[in-house]
Amino acid sequence: MKKIKTQSDFFDKVFEVVAEIPIGKVTTYGAIAEACGIRSSARTVGWALNSAKNSYLPCHRVVNRFGALTGKIHFGNPQLMQDLLQGEGVKFDSEGNVILADHLWLPAKRNRFSKTKNL
DNA sequence: TGACTGACCAACA
DNA sequence: CTGTTGGCCAGTC
Numbered sequence: 001m002k003k004i005k006t007q008s009d010f011f012d013k014v015f016e017v018v019a020e021i022p023i024g025k026v027t028t029y030g031a032i033a034e035a036c037g038i039r040s041s042a043r044t045v046g047w048a049l050n051s052a053k054n055s056y057l058p059c060h061r062v063v064n065r066f067g068a069l070t071g072k073i074h075f076g077n078p079q080l081m082q083d084l085l086q087g088e089g090v091k092f093d094s095e096g097n098v099i100l101a102d103h104l105w106l107p108a109k110r111n112r113f114s115k116t117k118n119l
Numbered sequence: 120t121g122a123c124t125g126a127c128c129a130a131c132a
Numbered sequence: 133c134t135g136t137t138g139g140c141c142a143g144t145c
Binding site for chain 2: 039041043044046047049059071072
Binding site: 010011033038039040041042043044045047048050051 | 138139140141142143
């Protein structure tokens with residue numbers, strides 16, 4: 001089986017991971033990229049979501065490493081992203097960032113990120 | 120067609 | 133310790 005590492009391969013993984021994010025939980029781009037096997041392509045993860053934002057994928061549950069809703073801009077309604085998360089029980093701090101300490105969810109892969117999470 | 124950007128993260132100087 | 137660059141993939145100009 002020739003495994004051609006092309007578009008769908010990476011995107012598909014991102015979609016699967018994002019689709020498995022439980023309610024009231026959030027994950028990070030790096031975590032997804034890590035789960036995909038390429039932590040360096042965290043940027044591309046954002047693009048995957050950009051293409052998936054029109055899909056059923058809960059892109060609003062994907063935040064950056066700081067818990068900031070960096071992708072809210074692409075939602076059309078920046079407030080919608082935070083509203084959705086709050087509606088799921090996600091809490092935000094004074095800076096408007098998701099409290100990863102209580103809502104960070106790592107894809108079934110490596111929990112190595114926990115180390116970097118503790119800022 | 121070629122090059123740059125883009126919702127990022129981590130390593131190196 | 134802080135600043136900068138590198139890297140990955142795909143889409144857009």
